[in-house]
Amino acid sequence: MAFDAFTTATAGLRLTQSQIGVVSQNIANVGTVGYVRRSLSPITTGPGNSGVASGTITRAIDAAALKQLRSETSGAAYTSTMSGIRTQLDALYGRPGDPSALDGMFNSFTLSLQSLAANPTSTAARSTVISAASGLASTIGTAANGVQALRSGLEAQLATDTKDASNLLAQLAKLNVRLGTTPESDAARPELEDQRDQALNSLSALMDINAVTQNDGSVSVLTGSGVTLVDHENAATLSFSGRGTLAAGALYSNDPSESGVGTIVATTPGGGKIDLIDSGAIRSGSIAAAVELRDTVLPQAQRQLDDLAAGLARSMSDRVATGSKPADGTAGALDIDLTGLSSGNAITLTVQDGGTQRNIILMPFSGTPPASVPAAGTEDSEATVIPFRLPGSGAGAPATMAAAIGQALSGGGYAVSAAPGGASGAVRIVASGSASLIAASASVTQVSSAADINSGKTQIPLFVDGKAGTLFTGSFEGGSQLTGFAQRISINPAVAGNAAALVGITGTGTSTGDATRPQALYDAVTTTRRTFSSASGIGGIDAPTTSSVATFVQDVIAMQGSAAAAAQDLDEGQSIALSTAQGRFASTSGVSIDQEMSNLIALQQAYTANARVLTAARDMLDTLMRI
Structure with missing residues (x-):
């Protein structure tokens, strides 16, 4: 009997000592990121379960809480990236109301025109207009350069995140191999499982993943959309084809030869390649946010x-x-004066045929035919775009112009001719059959070049394209003139060098004290309604918007401010969700000092009890030996 007590007490001491070691390890790692609380449960041994031995060290894991934690981690990384860039984007426009902000500079410009209209003979007022116009152009350019700097930064971030994700996938594959060869009873296994889970948590911050644990302890990793990234010891390799500094025309295309930005390609162990951006495989995490922001x-x-x-x-x-x-009452017809039509002066026809209302955009060109005129580059990304060549310089006979437009619309149920009794460049467009013509509009350039500052009309090329002073008409010859124009807009050197051109219209008999031109320019930006593209997003999804330039400025600032505020609110909400998930996971898997110290005291008492039993058994044996 004494020998049984001796054996049991000795086994108890060994078990208690092992348990104390586990508790001590928990306490030592209370602040270690990724450490999961361990426990050691005893197992019974011997005849009639009379003995005790150390069991397997297990981790306290709640699989549901861990899955939620990874999901919320992906979401938090997404919203954090979105909020950070949205906030920086909003800051590019300045604080609304500040004199140096975009709206402040625009208001200063319109105020200077108003002041010049009130006092057209004032040299100081003319200089103020020039200064305000130059400052406004510079502010727009600075904001646009800031946008491209943010895009370039995201391109660099994607390169870094892709490399980190690829390294984590390789690490997971190696851990799968080690876990597959490490017995359940091995004390090193929990450490390997901690490393695996920490790698998965880090990966979830980069992209949304679904981790499936296999029977051998290895884990298969798939994207949220189902693309397999890790399977046992096999891991996909991720690569990013970065483009460095991005320009306004650098946009994503699923054709690598045409894409101006980088994409993420997953290369499987078998050599297959999957474009993760084109396939939409990544839907959350910092990578998904960076792609959405960049593209x-x-x-x-x-x-x-x-x-x-x-x-x-x-x-x-x-x-x-x-x-x-038409004044003559021609049914189904609209007359429009296109006198002075220049390359890029798009003519938008709103038509209805087959019960569907749509826009047809006629895009004139006078020199080299544009390689293409994508609808996304016009005011309506859903429109049908028809390029046509202008006769001569663009101011040819109306019949020739009408023939060009008519040829572009041939077979479409529309006829074009010179408008009877109209201006020299007026045309009449007539719908026939089931076609219906609802509206027609165009922005027609009234000056021949950037140097034409005394055209005899109220218009003047105050702003031009680039330092060379090219007239902006919206042309697509040699590429879209609109793309990146915000970076290139500047004040016309011809006007800056002759501020008197802001008042008085040569050839009309007006004097330099006449306020007609400055008043017309003021009205043009504050009250004249113009059409802005659907791609700007101001008018809603795929819808052009019509407003004055002044209203458009306010709409842009309001939209970006609202989007930044919404992104911040969403990030705050997601941060709470992440904190809740972390708390739920920590309640099961985290180390509590109070609980571990309580366990340690209980184990110390058990150790003492086993020691006393061992002492009693020894004393009993000593007594028996002396008998």
């Missing part, structure tokens, strides 16, 4: 600034032409 959010912000710059330039140099019903 959608920031290009839209660039387009808003390009549209603003174009609207500002063309409000000074163009005339808005609108179709009207």
Whole structure:
């Protein structure tokens, strides 16, 4: 009997000592990231379960809580990235109301025009207009450059995140091999499982993943959309084809030869390749946020600034032409004055045929035919775009112009001819059959070049394209003139060197004290309604918007401010969700000092009890030996 007590007490001491070691390890790692609390449960041995031995060290894991933690980690990384970039984007426009902000600079410009209209003979007022115009152009350019700097930063971030994700996948594959060869009873196994789970948590911050644990302890990793990234010892390799510094025209395309930005390609062990961006395989995490910002959010912000710059330039140099019903009552017809039509002066026809309302955009060109005129580069990304060549310089006989437009619309149920009794460049468009013509509009450039500052009209090319001083017309010859125009807009050197051109219209008999031109310029930006593209997102999804330039400025600032605030609110909400998930996981898997110290005291008492039993058994044996 004494020998049984001796054996049991000795086994108890060994078990208690092992348990104390586990508890001590828990206490030592209370602040270690990724450490999961361990426990050691005894197992019974011997005849009639009379003995005790150390069991397997197990981790306290709640699989559901761990899955939720990874999901919330992906979401938090996504919202954090979105909120950070959205906030920086909003800051590019300045604080609304500040004199140096975008709206403040625009208000200073319109106020200077108003002041000049009130006092056209003032040299100081003319200089103020020049200064305000230059400052406004510079502010737009600075904001647009900031947008591209953010895109370039995201391109670099994607390269880093892709490399980190690829390294984590390789690490998981190696851990799968080690776990597959490490017995359940091995004390090193929990450490390997901790490393595996920590790698999965880190990966979930980069992309949304689904981890499936196999019977041998290895884990299969798939994207949220189902693309397999890790299977046992096999891991996909991720690569990113970065483009470095991005320009306004650098956009994503699923054709690598045409894409201006990098993409993420997963190469499987068998050599197969999957474009994770083109396939939409990554839906959350910092990578998904960076892709969305780089390819959608920031290009839209660039387009808003390009549209603003174009609207500002063309409000000074163009005339808005609108179709009207003919005076002679011709049914189904609209007359529109296109006198002075230049390359890029798109004519938008709103038509209805087959019960569907749509836009047809006629895009004139005078030199080299454009390689293509994508609808996304016009005011309506859903429109049908028809390029046509202008006769001569674009101001040829109306019959020739009408023939060109008519040829572009041939077979479409529309006929085009010179408008009877109209201006020299007026045309009449007539719908026939089931076709119905609802509206027609165009922004027609009224000056021949950037040097044409005394055209005899109220328009003047105050803003031009680039330092060379090229007239902005919206041309697609040699590429889209609109793309990146916000970076290139500047004040016309010809006007800056001759501020007197802001008042008085040569050839009309007006004096330099006449306020007609400055008043017309003021009205052009504050009250004249122009059409801005659907790609700007101001008018809603795939819908062009019509407003004055002044209203468009306010809409852009309001939209970006609202989007930044919404992103911050979403991030705060997601942070709470992540904190809740972390708390739920920690309640099961985290180390509590109080609980571990309580366990340690209990184990110390058990150790003492076993020691006393061992002492009693020894004393009994000593007594028996002395008998």
